[in-house]
Amino acid sequence: xxxxxxxxxxxxxxxxxxxxxxxxxxxxxxxxxxxxxxxxxxxxxxxxxxxxxxxxxxxxxxxxxxxxxxxxxxxxxxxxxxxxxxxxxxxxxxxxxxxxxxxxxxxxxxxxxxxxxxxxxxxxxxxxxxxxxxxxxxxxxxxxxxxxxxxxxxxxxxxxxxxxxxxxxxxxxxxxxxxxxxxxxxxxxxxxxxxxxxxxxxxxxxxxxxxxxxxxxxxxxxxxxxxxxxxxxxxxxxxxxxxxxxxxxxxxxxxxxxxxxxxxxxxxxxxxxxxxxxxxxxxxxxxxxxxxxxxxxxxxxxxxxxxxxxxxxxxxxxxxxxxxxxxxxxxxxxxxxxxxxxxxxxxxxxxxxxxxxxxxxxxxxxxxxxxxxxxxxxxxxxxxxxxxxxxxxxxxxxxxxxxxxxxxxxxxxxxxxxxxxxxxxxxxxxxxxxxxxxxx
Ligand code: COA
Numbered sequence: 176x177x178x179x180x181x182x183x184x185x186x187x188x189x190x191x192x193x194x195x196x197x198x199x200x201x202x203x204x205x206x207x208x209x210x211x212x213x214x215x216x217x218x219x220x221x222x223x224x225x226x227x228x229x230x231x232x233x234x235x236x237x238x239x240x241x242x243x244x245x246x247x248x249x250x251x252x253x254x255x256x257x258x259x260x261x262x263x264x265x266x267x268x269x270x271x272x273x274x275x276x277x278x279x280x281x282x283x284x285x286x287x288x289x290x291x292x293x294x295x296x297x298x299x300x301x302x303x304x305x306x307x308x309x310x311x312x313x314x315x316x317x318x319x320x321x322x323x324x325x326x327x328x329x330x331x332x333x334x335x336x337x338x339x340x341x342x343x344x345x346x347x348x349x350x351x352x353x354x355x356x357x358x359x360x361x362x363x364x365x366x367x368x369x370x371x372x373x374x375x376x377x378x379x380x381x382x383x384x385x386x387x388x389x390x391x392x393x394x395x396x397x398x399x400x401x402x403x404x405x406x407x408x409x410x411x412x413x414x415x416x417x418x419x420x421x422x423x424x425x426x427x428x429x430x431x432x433x434x435x436x437x438x439x440x441x442x443x444x445x446x447x448x449x450x451x452x453x454x455x456x457x458x459x460x461x462x463x464x465x466x467x468x469x470x471x472x473x474x475x476x477x478x479x480x481x482x483x484x485x486x487x488x489x490x491x492x493x494x495x496x497x498x499x500x501x502x503x504x505x506x507x508x509x510x511x512x513x514x515x516x517x518x519x520x521x522x523x524x525x526x527x528x529x530x531x532x533x534x535x536x537x538x539x540x541x542x543x544x545x546x547x548x549x550x551x552x553x554x555x556x557x558x559x560x561x562x563x564x565x566x567x568x569x570x571x572x573x574x575x576x577x578x579x580x581x582x583x584x585x586x587x588x589x590x591x592x593x594x595x596x597x598x599x600x601x602x603x604x605x606x607x608x609x610x611x612x613x614x615x
Contacts, residue, residue: 178301178304178305178344178345178346179305181305181345181346182301182305182345182351185345185348185349185350185351186330186351186352186353187350187351187352188352189213189214189216189217189329189352190217190220190221191350192214192217192327192350192351192352193214193217193218193220193221193327194221195293195325195327195349195350196218196221196225196228196292196293196325197225197292198225198226198227198228199226199227199228200228200229200292200293201228201229201231201289201290201291201292201293202218202228202229202230202231202291202292202293202294202295203231203232203291203293203294203295203315203316203319203323204230204231204232204235204294204295204296205232205235205294205295205296205297205309205312205314205316206232206233206234206235206256206312206314206316206444207233207234207235207236207311207312207314207359207361207414207444207445207446208236208310208311208312208358208359208360208361208444208445208446208447208452209296209297209309209310209311209312209316209334209358209444210235210236210237210297210358210359211295211296211297211328211329212237212238212356212359213329213352213354213356214295214297214327214329214352215237215238215239215240215241215295218230218241218295219240219241219246222240222241222245222246222249222250223249225249225250226248226249227248227249227251228249228250228251229250229251229252229253230250230251230252230253231252231253231254231255231289231291232252232254232255233254233255233256233277233280233314233315233508234256234257234258234507234508235258235260235261236258236260236359236361237260237359238260239252239260239261239264242261242264242269242270243264244269247269251270251271252264252265252269252270252271253270253271253272253273254270254271254272254273254505254508255273255275255280255508256277256507256508256509256510257272257505257506257507257508258507262504262505262506265505266504266505272505272508274499274508274509274552275508275509276470276509276511276513276514277315277413277466277470277508277509277510277511277514278466278467278470278471278472278511278514279467280315280466280467281315281318281319281465281466281467282467284315284318284319284322284323285322290322291319291322291323291324292323292324292325293323293324293325293326293327294316294319294320294323294325294326294327295327295328296309296316296319296320296326296327296328296329297310297312297328297329297331297334297354297358298310298328298329298330298331298334298343299330299331299332299334299335299336300330300331300332300334300336301330301345302336304344305344305345305346306342306343306344306345307328307330307342307343307344307345308334308335308336308337308341308342309337309341309342309343309463310334310335310336310337310341310358310452311334311335311337311358311444311445311452311455312443312444312445313337313339313340313341313443313444313463313464313465313466314413314443314444314465314466315465315466315467317340317341317343317465318465318467320343320347325349325350326347326348326349326350327348327349327350327351327352328348328350328351328352329351329352329353329354330351330352330353330354331354331355331356331358332353332354332355333355333356333357333358334358335452335453335455335456335457336456336457337455337456337457337458337461337463338457338458338459338461338462338463339461339462339463339464340463340464340465340468341463357449358452360447360448360449360452361416361446361447361448362447362448363396363416363417363418363447363448364393366393366394366396366397366400367393369532369566370393370394370397370532371397371400371401372566373394373397373530373531373532373564373565373566374394374397374398374400374401374530375401376530376564376565376566376568376569377394377398377401377484377528377530377564378398378401378402379569380482380526380528380562380564380569381398381402381405381408381482381526382405382480383405383406383407383408383432384406384407384408384409384432384480385405385408385409385480385481385482385526386408386409386410386411386430386432386433386434386478386479386480386481386482387408387409387410387411387412387482387483387484388410388411388412388413388475388481388482388483388484388485388511388515388518388519389410389412389414389415389416389418389484390414390483390484390485390486390510390511390512390515391414391446391485391486391507391510392486394484394486394530394531395416395418395484395486396416396417396418398484398530399418399419399421399422400418402422402427403422403425403427405427406427406429407427407429407430407431407432408422408427408428408429408430409428409429409430409431409432409433409437409440409478410428410430410440410441410442411433411435411436411441411442411469411475411478411481412440412441412442412443412469412511412515413442413443413444413466413469413470413510413511413514413515414442414443414444414445414446414511415440415442415445415446415447416445416446416447416451417447417448417450417451419440419451420450420451420454423440423460428440430460432480433478434477434478434479435474435477435478436462438460439460439461439462440460440461440462441462441464441469442461442462442463442464442469443463443464443465443466443468443469443470444463466511469511470511470514470515470518471514471518472514472515472517472518472521473518473521474518475514475515475517475518475519475521475522476517476518476519476520476521476522476525477522478518478522478525479522479523479524479525480522480523480524480525480526481515481518481519481522481524481525481526482519482525482526482528483515483516483518483519483525483526483527483528484528484530485498485510485511485512485515485516485528485529485530485555486498486529486530486531487529487531487542487554487555488500488501488506488531488535488542488551489501489542489544489547489548489551490529490531490542490543490544490560490563490584491544491545491546491547492543492544492545492546492577492580492581492584492585492596492599492600492603492605493557493577493580493581493605494557494560494563494572494580494584495547495553495555495556495557495560496512496529496553496554496555496556496557496560496563497547497548497551497552497553497554498510498512498552498554498555499552499554500550500551500552501548501551502548502549502550502551503549503550503551504550505552509554512554512555513554513555513559515527516529516555516559516560516561517559519561520559520561520573526561526562527559527560527561527562528561528562528563528564529555529560529562529563529564530563530564530565531563531564531565532565532566533565533566533567533587533588533589533592534589534592538589541588541589541592541595541596542565543563543565543584543585543587543588543589543592543596545595545596545599545600545603546599557572557580560572560573561573563583563584563587564587565587565588567586567587567588567589567590568586568587569587570583570584570586570587571583572584576607577605578600578605578606578607580605581596581600581605581606582600582606584596585597585600
């Protein structure tokens, strides 16, 4: 059949499409800038008719009414990476958090661990051959759409069409809902003087020809702002935001020295503004792939001089990195942090970096901590950690003893906390016994 007839036969309104969801089913929702807001509204509108529907996703943007107390027993959210829109529900026990490496999520769909019944997603208009594009966000959703029984998409004429492994044929969908609105934007936050100093310290580790991974948070974009005088940088990352545009336009990001996907920005999704959406539209220099590929540490490691830049909430004096919780309270997720830390560690000339401000809460809490807060989640273990960077400098920890780690980390802590950290390190015998001086 002609694909346009196939397409038309699948088009319906959102309320009709969401009738395909049944009680007891598991629903995957497309994340980030591709969060399908019209389908979510229609799902929530059916909430009181449904029981026990599990809603699974990574960081979405916009409202998550399905986590409201009124839907207990109807919907239950399982978060694989928490955004601020679900954090309270998880903290109050109305939703769940699953700690997992981003690279391993897609395998859950087929292993029997987390089979999916329904996928709700957002795609571009079809091209001349009947293929839609996942646009801003391939993440785990392309694989999800290949494994679920029912696949429902919003076809948004404002979703960009992107290159790489981003396409599905209209035949693949169970239902299509035409929409036209600006996809959610995540605007870059202005960074502070502290972020700028951290970024300068990170940038001091980045040489010409390096390939970069940029994690989530304000620091990665600040780092891009310090790289204007480098040459032939490349990108292999799970996500990127607006900061890449200026570096491409100024000829710094060429990818010419990349040893994998030379000349391409390899990524799985963008979190950015309309300016970035317009920039990636039909732009073959951006190669989108599923996360199971971009985040595979063995693929990452094939890039020489791979620099992975991720952030953290707390680092203890032995180098354990907490990034997904504040104490027992889940905050975000593993994301690709450990995937990229391990990939960069294996890369020839690779540099795995954890970059964070030395304090939180207006300087009242040291993020370089004697011990992690009880219940804090270790994302990067102390055997995986290499560089820890704050606004006060660079600590190199890999292969170092507990004494050497404590010394290096105290040197990059906020000065007013250093004595307390030193005293703790001595009391805990991290510093070891100093040989006594014998006077003759
Ligand atoms: N104790 C108490 N509060 C703390 C804290 C600590 N040790 N550390 C941070 N906070 C607070 C901050 O004050 C801030 O609060 P505010 O929003 O009220 O100002 C909040 O927690 C967030 O901290 P911030 O440093 O601004 O976060 P960020 O946006 O830079 O993100 C991570 C940092 C660690 C949360 C983020 O990088 C992450 O989720 N990483 C894990 C996953 C990952 O690295 N993925 C890589 C690719 S996606």
